[in-house]
Amino acid sequence: MITEVDISLIDWSRAQFALTAFYHWLFVPLTLGLGIVQAVMETIYYKTGDEFWKKTAKFWMKLFGINFAIGVATGLILEFEFGTNWSNYSWFVGDIFGAPLAIEGVLAFFMEATFIAVMFFGWNKVSKGFHLASTWLTIAGATISAFWILVANGWMQYPTGMTFNPDVVRNEMESFWAVAFSPVALNKFFHTVLSGWIIGAMFVAGISSWYLLRKREIKFALASIKVAVVFGVIACFLSIWTGDGSAMQVAERQPMKLAAMEGLYEGDDGVNLVGIGILNPNKEEYNDDKDAFLFKIDVPIPKFLSYLAFGKFNAYVPGIKDILDGGYPQSDGSVALSAQEKIGRGKLAVSALAEYHVAKADSTLFERKADSIKLALAATITSDYDSTAQVLSADELFALKKSEIQDKIAAARTQLNENFKYFGYGYIKEPKDLIPPVGLTFYAFRVMIILGGFLFLLFIVSTYFSYKNKFETKRWLQWTCLLSIFLAIFAGQAGWVVAEVGRQPWAIQDILPTSAAISQLSASSVQITFFIFLALFTILLIAELKILTNAIKKGPQINEQ
Amino acid sequence: MERSIFKRIIDFYLEGFRNMTIGKTLWLIILVKLFIMFFILKIFFFPSYLGKFEKPVEKQEYVLNELIQRAK
Structure with missing residues (x-):
């Protein structure tokens, strides 16, 4: 039994998960954001009957399709990693994650797969209203999919709605609604989806600006920008609001x-x-x-x-x-425990789990081998007693021993329940191990906030010039919008760094650190798969960029005369 | 005679797939990607770590031991 986990194994496994998540998050926000923009454009077409808006929506839909196709199923790799690299974690939380991920899978398949086909194949084949409904339902499906994934992530940041069952060493869902609608999950969902909207809006404004810089597709580009920048302003405003909510959640539940x-x-x-x-x-x-x-x-x-x-x-x-x-007053009025006290309680919880299982094994033995145990107990009783008394005394002794075991089980269970909220601290060697990488968290947070603020300002300025019909002449603004596509993506990734690096060392906040969650693999095997992923992802990214840039160069081919 | 709803849905999809342009390349990429993911990565590089145990109770005991030992 290896009790010390190789630190490089944890680091490589985390790096691999981060790489996969980063890559997956290149596609998802664009799906969420671009989807809304194209649906708004199609809605304008539905309302006005103007063919220009139909062609405009169809072009952005094409780019949406490319992004969707390259990105689809990349998130499944994260689930592979759970099963292989994070097997203790997967077992420990399996029951909680099962429901949200199953709903996500079913919804993703039926909603997106059904309506996306109508969205792409249904032009001129189904009614305008049905097509529009399919477009919105495709985006709704993608967004609801994201909701369930973020519910799972939110639960890791704030585990709630479950009870730990020591018999099966798993957390079991006690309240589906507490898990699905925990304040952390809801806030995380809105803030994350809104960051996707910002990226989608910036993508449309940036690509449209490229057309303006090339002095082509002018009407299309200006019309697209008008939709995108207003959407961007709304998304940024709501993102600030939900970001404020996130800060309050973090202050209360993840002060570190x-x-x-x-x-x-x-x-x-x-x-x-x-x-x-x-x-x-x-x-x-x-x-x-x-x-x-x-x-x-x-x-x-x-x-x-x-x-x-x-x-x-x-x-x-x-x-x-x-x-x-420790020792400071918390927002609920209680006094915070020190790290050492939490570590002590964590160790009590882990030892209670061990004692519980030892006592349970004894109890099972007593049930299975009752007769032979009674005989053994009888043999220990002195010959002063007659044979009838011997048997009765053995029965009593057996009952007494059994009762003692039941008491041990109950005591261990009580000790575990009382300390379970600190279970993960039982794996922490020193208090300083509870400190996440401060530099990375600090700078990533500043990158997210500063870029977010810059994008908000950019959308406001762009909206002003766009609705004053001056955007076409502002080349500096067009360049800024084009380059800001990358800044928007970077801001979104930085947000995930804050959320995930900032909660280290926890895989599940306070309940399970990464050192206990990880499988006993060799670090080299994780390194190999890390580089396989890196190569695979790079190839897919190149393929996407090539197909995407070809489609953009070809343009919407709208006759603007 | 009017075609059944089932036939119309099949035709809808078939016609949609036939008329794809860029979509054909994208489907090829999706299929290659799924093949690599499920038939190479999953099988050779990402087997279920606890899959080596046949019964749930064996998995449970393994994880229990891991969780207890790692706290020492």
């Missing part, structure tokens, strides 16, 4: 992630939000006296982090050191 996002080591009342900054690379320990920053500029709204996190300007925000040392 929030502290890492802010590079906050020492907490305080009324904490400022860091605007930009450079972390001090010489800060080696969370509790040393070195400054966390070489340089930083706070957002010029005093105590803004406290307000964003807890809705009060003077609210206390714990830093990394506070979270590890």
